[in-house]
Amino acid sequence: MKYRSPALLGAMLLSSGLIACSSSGGSSDDAASGRTVLDVWLMRDSVSDAFQKEFEAGFEKAHPEIDVKIQIQEWDGIGEKVTAALASNDAPDVIEVGNTQVAQYAQSGGLTDFTDKVAELGGDTWLKGLAEPGAYDGKQYGIPYYAANRVVVYRTDLFRKAGVDATTIKTRDQWIAATEKLNRGGTQGIYLPGQNWYALAGFVWDEGGDLAVREGGGWKGGLDSPEALRAMAFYQRLQALGKGPKDSDESQPPQAEVMAKGQIAQIIAAPGGAAVVTQNNPELKGKLGFFPIPGKTADTPGAVFTGGSDLVVPAVAAHQKEALTFLRELTGDTWQKKLALTMSYVPNRTTLAGAVSADPGAAAMAVGAANGHATPNTPQWAAVEAKNPIKDYMTAVLTGRDAGSAAATASRTITTTLNSGS
Structure with missing residues (x-):
């Protein structure tokens, strides 16, 4: 990719x-x-x-x-x-x-x-x-x-109105606190669709896990590891602070266009997404900023794909x-x-x-x-993305299914796909 x-x-x-x-x-x-x-x-x-x-x-x-x-x-x-x-x-x-x-x-x-x-x-x-x-x-x-x-693309005017200084957001806890504060001002603190699996992957890596790991002579899906489950719990907590759909990704609808239309304080996107926002709403020109996705601690930025x-x-x-x-x-x-x-x-x-x-x-x-x-370094990873059990897993958790059970199902699909070469 x-x-x-x-x-x-x-x-x-x-x-x-x-x-x-x-x-x-x-x-x-x-x-x-x-x-x-x-x-x-x-x-x-x-x-x-x-x-x-x-x-x-x-x-x-x-x-x-x-x-x-x-x-x-x-x-x-x-x-x-x-x-x-x-x-x-x-x-x-x-x-x-x-x-x-x-x-x-x-x-x-x-x-x-x-x-x-x-x-x-x-x-x-x-x-x-x-x-x-x-x-x-x-x-x-x-x-x-x-x-x-990806980085965090944010509305500088909405941050200023809420009294949030983006330069002080270095950790996940600070990010959550800032987003909650933005919500209290009548703003949607963050727009995060339920299937942004690239963002989830970053949280998994932050926790020390991976989407799949080598095991013996093959591969094993890693979404059901304790590390990956902690990452999904954080994703669920962050996603709940906005009104993003639980059953689609950042392209359905295009999240930059959504941000352009409403009082949305943040999205997770590559910086080019800001150009799409201002193209759809020229009034926001000069009102968008960027900061790295925060990590678990202030000394290390969040992991990214x-x-x-x-x-x-x-x-x-x-x-x-x-x-x-x-x-x-x-x-x-x-x-x-x-x-x-x-x-x-x-x-x-x-x-x-x-x-x-x-x-x-x-x-x-x-x-x-x-x-x-990067994603697991195997030629078969493209087949995983074609099926994309990660997206289905994320939606399942966000709509109330048990995270452990849903993660085990997705991991089995990843394991089978990577080892079958299909």
Whole structure:
């Protein structure tokens, strides 16, 4: 799964559909100039036109022997297109993929192993939520590119009216107290739909649990662990402080549109959700702020699901050396800072968080990204999301079913799905 560009952030995309694989186009070297043509696939909204032109010019100035050709790909159907490219004899040299998609491509043996290049590429400071899903069976195939995650988007005017200072909200208990205070002023303290399972996952990680864990040679669903049950209890407590529906997620109805229409003080969303709010209600322009999802203690922000992208190199790519040069440049400090400032992304390493300090939304994301996580690193996780027993479980608890029983049922479904590979 993968976050979109800031203007479109706020929902996770699992691409589907079919696009026929075509030739990478221009993969042969430029014999006349003696330059190596490096074919690169980046995804729609990954970079702006201006950044792409600046990067290409800067890269080729630094490496005149390489002619980099970036082709922008659509997310719709990209999974099938990448799979076909990896199995072909005419694959591009570098491909951007969603961070949690790396495992499914690595499983086929179609990716170049960069384990011995991790230190050279600055892997000691990579964001865990990008680096961990970029690895498979102990080997590093995906190189972290950029990240995005959820924060709390709030109405500054409603907070001020209620006498709540958002900068003081560092812990879950403070968050609950502030939300209760907002409710007393006639405001809906928070709009939290019952099936925002990404938010629940963060609470599970905060408690020390996980959605699924390795057990023996397979996987076991983790929603019925004591840690996950505590997380669901907190989610239930927070959700009860608003009027969000118990049987739908943040996209049904779109929560940013709901916030735009009413006196709603907070939503949990990526910062791009604020743009959707003001688009639907221009009167709220300048009245929205951001803070990281609070953690259990003030010294650690709440855990978040890290969306974003990794860069991979097909094993059959013709220009492995040049591809590594490309990775070194685009994921290095200089271009990561420029990308973060241009696109309001979180840079790929913790040491660069300060690059977005002047962007309130991105700065809040960067704080949370330091405690970022990914979904269980198995190619079969996509099948779990397709069935999504987590959503059914959350609705069951919020509508009165016993949490332990509902969690056990959901965990069994996750276990069966992950171990059947279906």
